[in-house]
Amino acid sequence: MLVVNTKSRSGREAFEAAREALAARGVPLLGSHALSSPDWMPRLLIEAVEHGVRRILVGGGDGTVSNAVSHLLGRDVTLGVLPLGTGNDFARSLGIPADLEAACDVIAEGFTARVDVGLANGRPFLNAASMGLATTIARRLTKRIKQRIGKLAYPVAAVSHLREQQPFRVRMKADDQSLELDVLQLVVGNGRYHGAGNVVAPEAALDDHRLHVYTITAPSSESGREGTGLGQLEDLATLARVAMSLRSGEHVEHPAVTYLRTSRLYVEAEPSQEMNADGELIGHTPMLFEVVPSALRVYAPAPAEPTKH
Numbered sequence: 001m002l003v004v005n006t007k008s009r010s011g012r013e014a015f016e017a018a019r020e021a022l023a024a025r026g027v028p029l030l031g032s033h034a035l036s037s038p039d040w041m042p043r044l045l046i047e048a049v050e051h052g053v054r055r056i057l058v059g060g061g062d063g064t065v066s067n068a069v070s071h072l073l074g075r076d077v078t079l080g081v082l083p084l085g086t087g088n089d090f091a092r093s094l095g096i097p098a099d100l101e102a103a104c105d106v107i108a109e110g111f112t113a114r115v116d117v118g119l120a121n122g123r124p125f126l127n128a129a130s131m132g133l134a135t136t137i138a139r140r141l142t143k144r145i146k147q148r149i150g151k152l153a154y155p156v157a158a159v160s161h162l163r164e165q166q167p168f169r170v171r172m173k174a175d176d177q178s179l180e181l182d183v184l185q186l187v188v189g190n191g192r193y194h195g196a197g198n199v200v201a202p203e204a205a206l207d208d209h210r211l212h213v214y215t216i217t218a219p220s221s222e223s224g225r226e227g228t229g230l231g232q233l234e235d236l237a238t239l240a241r242v243a244m245s246l247r248s249g250e251h252v253e254h255p256a257v258t259y260l261r262t263s264r265l266y267v268e269a270e271p272s273q274e275m276n277a278d279g280e281l282i283g284h285t286p287m288l289f290e291v292v293p294s295a296l297r298v299y300a301p302a303p304a305e306p307t308k309h
Contacts, residue, residue, distance in 0.1 A: 001053045002032040003044065003068070004084070005060030011084045014100055018059055018082055021101055025108035038067055045071045054078065057107060061085015062127055066278035070124045073117060073295060080107040080299040086196060087279060089127040093191035093206050095301045111302040114294040115206040118190030118277075121287055125277035126206075128194035129289065131269065132168070132185030132216070133239065167218030169270045174213070174262035181258060183215040184239055188265060188289045199249035201259060209293040214252060214259045216242050265289040 002019065006012040015034045022029060030053060035041060045068060048056065058068045059082035072079060082103050083091035094115070096103050118125045170186055172179045189200030189212040201212040219234040238256045245251040252259040269285040276282070 001048050001055070002029050002057045003041065003059070004032075004034050004082070005038065005041075005058075005064040006034045006036050007038075011060055014059055014082065014084050017100055018057075018104065021104040022057070022107070025104055027104070027108050038064065041067055042071050049075050049077060055080065057082060059084045062087050062089055062278045063280045065090050066124065066126050066280065069117065069126060069296060073124050073292075078112055078297045078299060085279075087127075087194075089193040089196065090191060090278075092193045092197065093127065094298065106301055107299045109299075109302060111300060112297050113207070113300040115296050115298055116190055116209055117292045117295040118188070118211060119288075119290045119292060120188075120275060120277050120282060123277065123282055124292075125190060125282075127191045127278050128187050128189040128200055129275055129277040129282070129287070130185065130187040130194065131267075131273040131275050131285065132183065168273055170215065170273075171268045172213075173266040174260055175264055176262075177260070179258065179260075181215055182218045184218050185216045186213070186267065187215075188213050188267075190291060195246070198246040199251075201252055201261075202249035207294065209291060210261045210263060211265060211289055211291050212259070212261055213265060214257055217256045217258065219256065263291050 002022065004011050004015045004018060006015060012034075015032075019029065019032050031048070033044060035044070045056065049072070054076060055078045056068070056072065057080035058065050061083075062085055064085065065079075065081055069079065081091050081094065081096055082100060083096060083098050084100075088098060091098070091103070094113075096106050118129065120129045167182045167184055169180065169182050172181075187194060187200060189204050191206045192200060192204045194200055201214065204212040216239065219238050242251045242254050242257060245254065251257050265288075267285055267287050267289070272284045274281060274284050275287055
Protein backbone atom coordinates (compact mmCIF):
# COMPACT_ATOMS: atom_id res chain seq x y z
CA MET A 1 0.00 0.00 0.00
CA LEU A 2 1.20 3.50 -0.85
CA VAL A 3 0.45 6.45 1.44
CA VAL A 4 1.61 9.95 0.45
CA ASN A 5 1.33 13.11 2.52
CA THR A 6 0.27 15.70 -0.04
CA LYS A 7 1.06 18.48 2.46
CA SER A 8 4.76 17.59 2.41
CA ARG A 9 6.98 19.83 0.32
CA SER A 10 6.65 17.84 -2.93
CA GLY A 11 3.93 15.36 -1.99
CA ARG A 12 1.14 16.57 -4.24
CA GLU A 13 3.26 16.38 -7.41
CA ALA A 14 4.93 13.13 -6.34
CA PHE A 15 1.81 11.03 -5.67
CA GLU A 16 1.02 10.18 -9.30
CA ALA A 17 4.70 10.00 -10.19
CA ALA A 18 5.30 7.46 -7.39
CA ARG A 19 2.41 5.26 -8.50
CA GLU A 20 3.68 5.27 -12.07
CA ALA A 21 7.29 4.61 -11.05
CA LEU A 22 6.34 1.69 -8.81
CA ALA A 23 4.09 0.17 -11.49
CA ALA A 24 6.88 0.47 -14.05
CA ARG A 25 9.14 -1.51 -11.70
CA GLY A 26 6.62 -4.28 -11.17
CA VAL A 27 5.64 -3.28 -7.62
CA PRO A 28 1.93 -4.12 -7.20
CA LEU A 29 -0.22 -1.85 -5.04
CA LEU A 30 -3.33 -3.06 -3.24
CA GLY A 31 -4.20 0.59 -2.60
CA SER A 32 -2.79 4.10 -2.82
CA HIS A 33 -3.83 7.07 -0.72
CA ALA A 34 -3.09 10.79 -1.03
CA LEU A 35 -3.57 12.28 2.43
CA SER A 36 -4.10 16.00 2.88
CA SER A 37 -4.32 15.61 6.68
CA PRO A 38 -2.04 13.52 8.94
CA ASP A 39 -5.07 12.86 11.18
CA TRP A 40 -6.25 10.26 8.68
CA MET A 41 -3.08 8.18 8.81
CA PRO A 42 -3.52 6.21 12.09
CA ARG A 43 -6.84 4.61 11.16
CA LEU A 44 -5.70 3.96 7.58
CA LEU A 45 -2.51 2.16 8.65
CA ILE A 46 -4.12 0.15 11.44
CA GLU A 47 -6.94 -1.05 9.16
CA ALA A 48 -4.45 -1.92 6.41
CA VAL A 49 -2.36 -4.10 8.71
CA GLU A 50 -5.48 -5.79 10.12
CA HIS A 51 -6.50 -6.66 6.54
CA GLY A 52 -3.16 -8.28 5.79
CA VAL A 53 -1.08 -5.51 4.22
CA ARG A 54 2.57 -6.23 5.06
CA ARG A 55 4.44 -3.71 2.92
CA ILE A 56 3.60 -0.06 3.51
CA LEU A 57 5.24 2.63 1.40
CA VAL A 58 5.16 6.12 2.89
CA GLY A 59 5.88 9.31 0.96
CA GLY A 60 6.53 12.48 2.92
CA GLY A 61 8.99 14.17 5.22
CA ASP A 62 10.54 12.93 8.45
CA GLY A 63 7.48 13.90 10.48
CA THR A 64 5.20 11.85 8.22
CA VAL A 65 7.45 8.79 8.31
CA SER A 66 7.89 9.04 12.09
CA ASN A 67 4.11 9.36 12.51
CA ALA A 68 3.62 6.20 10.44
CA VAL A 69 6.17 4.27 12.49
CA SER A 70 4.36 5.16 15.72
CA HIS A 71 1.43 3.07 14.42
CA LEU A 72 3.51 0.28 12.85
CA LEU A 73 5.99 -0.45 15.63
CA GLY A 74 5.73 -4.03 16.85
CA ARG A 75 3.77 -5.18 13.77
CA ASP A 76 4.96 -7.57 11.07
CA VAL A 77 5.39 -4.99 8.31
CA THR A 78 8.12 -3.65 6.06
CA LEU A 79 8.32 0.12 5.63
CA GLY A 80 9.30 1.74 2.36
CA VAL A 81 10.35 5.40 2.36
CA LEU A 82 9.84 7.93 -0.44
CA PRO A 83 11.63 11.10 0.78
CA LEU A 84 9.36 14.02 -0.14
CA GLY A 85 10.02 16.44 2.72
CA THR A 86 12.47 19.21 3.54
CA GLY A 87 14.94 17.37 5.77
CA ASN A 88 14.59 13.69 4.78
CA ASP A 89 17.11 12.70 7.44
CA PHE A 90 15.78 9.15 7.93
CA ALA A 91 16.19 8.41 4.22
CA ARG A 92 19.64 10.01 4.34
CA SER A 93 20.67 7.81 7.28
CA LEU A 94 19.47 4.74 5.36
CA GLY A 95 21.29 5.80 2.19
CA ILE A 96 18.06 6.19 0.20
CA PRO A 97 18.50 8.73 -2.63
CA ALA A 98 16.43 11.93 -2.59
CA ASP A 99 15.38 11.35 -6.21
CA LEU A 100 11.91 9.74 -6.36
CA GLU A 101 12.77 7.34 -9.19
CA ALA A 102 15.90 6.16 -7.37
CA ALA A 103 13.96 5.73 -4.11
CA CYS A 104 11.45 3.55 -5.99
CA ASP A 105 14.41 1.50 -7.29
CA VAL A 106 15.38 0.73 -3.69
CA ILE A 107 11.89 -0.60 -2.96
CA ALA A 108 11.73 -2.63 -6.18
CA GLU A 109 15.09 -4.26 -5.47
CA GLY A 110 13.58 -5.65 -2.28
CA PHE A 111 16.56 -5.57 0.11
CA THR A 112 15.49 -5.00 3.72
CA ALA A 113 17.31 -4.05 6.91
CA ARG A 114 16.47 -3.89 10.59
CA VAL A 115 16.91 -0.51 12.29
CA ASP A 116 16.58 0.80 15.83
CA VAL A 117 13.78 3.09 16.99
CA GLY A 118 14.17 5.71 19.70
CA LEU A 119 11.52 6.41 22.33
CA ALA A 120 10.89 9.77 24.02
CA ASN A 121 8.55 9.21 26.96
CA GLY A 122 7.32 6.19 25.01
CA ARG A 123 6.79 8.06 21.73
CA PRO A 124 8.80 6.62 18.79
CA PHE A 125 11.30 8.75 16.87
CA LEU A 126 13.71 7.80 14.09
CA ASN A 127 16.30 10.56 13.70
CA ALA A 128 16.72 12.76 16.76
CA ALA A 129 14.95 14.49 19.60
CA SER A 130 16.21 17.88 20.72
CA MET A 131 15.60 20.91 22.90
CA GLY A 132 16.95 24.43 22.69
CA LEU A 133 17.69 26.08 19.35
CA ALA A 134 16.51 23.10 17.27
CA THR A 135 13.12 23.26 18.97
CA THR A 136 12.88 27.01 18.41
CA ILE A 137 13.54 26.38 14.71
CA ALA A 138 10.94 23.58 14.56
CA ARG A 139 8.33 25.84 16.18
CA ARG A 140 8.90 28.62 13.62
CA LEU A 141 9.26 26.45 10.52
CA THR A 142 5.77 26.58 9.06
CA LYS A 143 4.76 24.31 6.19
CA ARG A 144 4.56 27.40 3.98
CA ILE A 145 8.18 28.36 4.69
CA LYS A 146 9.45 24.82 4.07
CA GLN A 147 7.52 24.55 0.82
CA ARG A 148 8.75 27.95 -0.43
CA ILE A 149 12.49 27.69 0.29
CA GLY A 150 13.09 23.97 0.86
CA LYS A 151 16.39 22.97 2.47
CA LEU A 152 17.34 26.60 3.05
CA ALA A 153 14.48 26.81 5.56
CA TYR A 154 16.63 25.35 8.37
CA PRO A 155 19.64 27.70 8.16
CA VAL A 156 17.39 30.71 7.51
CA ALA A 157 15.31 29.94 10.60
CA ALA A 158 18.45 29.31 12.68
CA VAL A 159 19.97 32.69 11.84
CA SER A 160 16.63 34.43 12.46
CA HIS A 161 16.26 33.05 15.99
CA LEU A 162 19.82 32.75 17.32
CA ARG A 163 19.49 35.95 19.33
CA GLU A 164 16.47 34.80 21.31
CA GLN A 165 18.00 31.49 22.39
CA GLN A 166 18.64 31.52 26.16
CA PRO A 167 20.76 29.02 28.12
CA PHE A 168 18.98 26.49 30.31
CA ARG A 169 20.18 23.96 32.89
CA VAL A 170 19.91 20.23 32.20
CA ARG A 171 20.40 17.28 34.53
CA MET A 172 21.10 14.06 32.65
CA LYS A 173 21.31 10.50 33.91
CA ALA A 174 22.76 8.08 31.36
CA ASP A 175 23.65 4.38 31.69
CA ASP A 176 26.70 4.95 33.84
CA GLN A 177 26.99 8.68 34.53
CA SER A 178 25.19 11.82 35.66
CA LEU A 179 25.80 15.32 34.32
CA GLU A 180 24.51 18.82 35.10
CA LEU A 181 25.20 21.57 32.56
CA ASP A 182 24.04 24.99 31.37
CA VAL A 183 23.39 24.50 27.68
CA LEU A 184 22.02 26.13 24.55
CA GLN A 185 20.99 22.90 22.85
CA LEU A 186 20.68 19.18 23.60
CA VAL A 187 20.29 16.53 20.89
CA VAL A 188 19.49 12.84 21.42
CA GLY A 189 20.07 10.93 18.19
CA ASN A 190 18.87 7.51 17.09
CA GLY A 191 20.02 7.90 13.48
CA ARG A 192 23.06 9.55 11.94
CA TYR A 193 21.46 12.81 10.73
CA HIS A 194 19.16 15.55 12.00
CA GLY A 195 18.21 19.09 10.94
CA ALA A 196 18.39 18.42 7.17
CA GLY A 197 21.81 16.81 7.00
CA ASN A 198 23.57 17.76 10.23
CA VAL A 199 25.53 14.85 11.70
CA VAL A 200 24.49 13.70 15.17
CA ALA A 201 27.87 12.00 15.66
CA PRO A 202 30.45 10.52 13.26
CA GLU A 203 29.88 6.99 14.58
CA ALA A 204 26.09 7.16 14.90
CA ALA A 205 24.08 4.61 12.91
CA LEU A 206 20.51 3.40 12.79
CA ASP A 207 21.50 -0.14 13.76
CA ASP A 208 24.10 0.35 16.53
CA HIS A 209 21.61 -0.07 19.43
CA ARG A 210 22.74 3.21 21.02
CA LEU A 211 21.53 6.77 21.47
CA HIS A 212 24.10 9.43 20.62
CA VAL A 213 23.79 12.56 22.74
CA TYR A 214 25.46 15.94 22.45
CA THR A 215 24.99 19.24 24.24
CA ILE A 216 26.30 22.71 23.41
CA THR A 217 27.42 24.43 26.61
CA ALA A 218 26.63 28.10 27.20
CA PRO A 219 29.97 29.97 27.71
CA SER A 220 28.15 32.88 29.36
CA SER A 221 27.21 30.71 32.35
CA GLU A 222 30.86 29.79 32.93
CA SER A 223 32.13 33.35 32.54
CA GLY A 224 29.44 34.82 34.82
CA ARG A 225 28.10 37.02 32.00
CA GLU A 226 24.83 35.11 31.53
CA GLY A 227 21.96 37.46 30.71
CA THR A 228 24.24 40.32 29.65
CA GLY A 229 24.85 41.66 26.17
CA LEU A 230 28.42 40.37 26.20
CA GLY A 231 27.23 36.97 27.41
CA GLN A 232 24.77 36.75 24.54
CA LEU A 233 27.56 37.49 22.08
CA GLU A 234 29.67 34.71 23.63
CA ASP A 235 26.81 32.23 23.26
CA LEU A 236 26.04 33.32 19.71
CA ALA A 237 29.68 32.93 18.70
CA THR A 238 29.81 29.45 20.19
CA LEU A 239 26.62 28.35 18.44
CA ALA A 240 27.94 29.67 15.15
CA ARG A 241 31.28 27.84 15.50
CA VAL A 242 29.62 24.55 16.43
CA ALA A 243 27.05 24.93 13.64
CA MET A 244 29.84 25.27 11.07
CA SER A 245 31.13 21.80 11.98
CA LEU A 246 27.79 19.96 12.23
CA ARG A 247 27.85 18.86 8.59
CA SER A 248 31.16 17.05 9.03
CA GLY A 249 30.55 15.71 12.54
CA GLU A 250 33.61 17.52 13.88
CA HIS A 251 31.43 19.36 16.41
CA VAL A 252 31.92 16.52 18.91
CA GLU A 253 35.56 17.70 19.27
CA HIS A 254 34.59 21.30 20.10
CA PRO A 255 35.36 22.27 23.73
CA ALA A 256 31.79 23.55 24.20
CA VAL A 257 30.29 20.20 23.17
CA THR A 258 29.71 17.30 25.56
CA TYR A 259 29.13 13.98 23.78
CA LEU A 260 28.11 10.58 25.11
CA ARG A 261 26.65 7.25 23.99
CA THR A 262 23.99 5.44 25.97
CA SER A 263 21.02 3.10 25.66
CA ARG A 264 18.91 5.09 28.12
CA LEU A 265 18.85 8.76 29.13
CA TYR A 266 16.71 10.69 31.61
CA VAL A 267 16.67 14.49 31.21
CA GLU A 268 15.33 17.24 33.45
CA ALA A 269 15.60 20.95 32.59
CA GLU A 270 15.24 24.30 34.35
CA PRO A 271 13.16 25.96 33.11
CA SER A 272 11.19 23.09 31.59
CA GLN A 273 11.97 22.77 27.87
CA GLU A 274 9.80 21.89 24.89
CA MET A 275 10.99 18.82 23.00
CA ASN A 276 11.13 18.37 19.24
CA ALA A 277 11.41 14.91 17.67
CA ASP A 278 11.84 14.39 13.92
CA GLY A 279 10.64 17.94 13.29
CA GLU A 280 7.48 17.66 15.40
CA LEU A 281 6.87 19.19 18.86
CA ILE A 282 6.05 16.33 21.25
CA GLY A 283 5.96 17.70 24.81
CA HIS A 284 8.09 19.08 27.64
CA THR A 285 10.78 17.85 30.01
CA PRO A 286 11.30 15.74 32.01
CA MET A 287 11.92 13.14 29.30
CA LEU A 288 13.06 9.53 29.34
CA PHE A 289 14.85 8.41 26.17
CA GLU A 290 15.32 4.77 25.28
CA VAL A 291 16.30 2.76 22.22
CA VAL A 292 14.44 -0.30 20.92
CA PRO A 293 17.04 -2.37 19.02
CA SER A 294 16.20 -3.68 15.53
CA ALA A 295 12.55 -2.73 16.02
CA LEU A 296 11.70 -1.76 12.44
CA ARG A 297 12.15 -3.53 9.09
CA VAL A 298 12.72 -1.13 6.18
CA TYR A 299 13.60 -1.23 2.52
CA ALA A 300 17.19 -0.02 2.14
CA PRO A 301 19.92 -0.03 -0.50
CA ALA A 302 21.77 -3.33 -0.66
CA PRO A 303 25.23 -3.19 0.97
CA ALA A 304 28.05 -2.59 -1.48
CA GLU A 305 30.04 -5.70 -2.34
CA PRO A 306 33.66 -5.72 -1.09
CA THR A 307 36.15 -4.46 -3.63
CA LYS A 308 38.32 -7.27 -5.04
CA HIS A 309 42.06 -6.66 -5.13
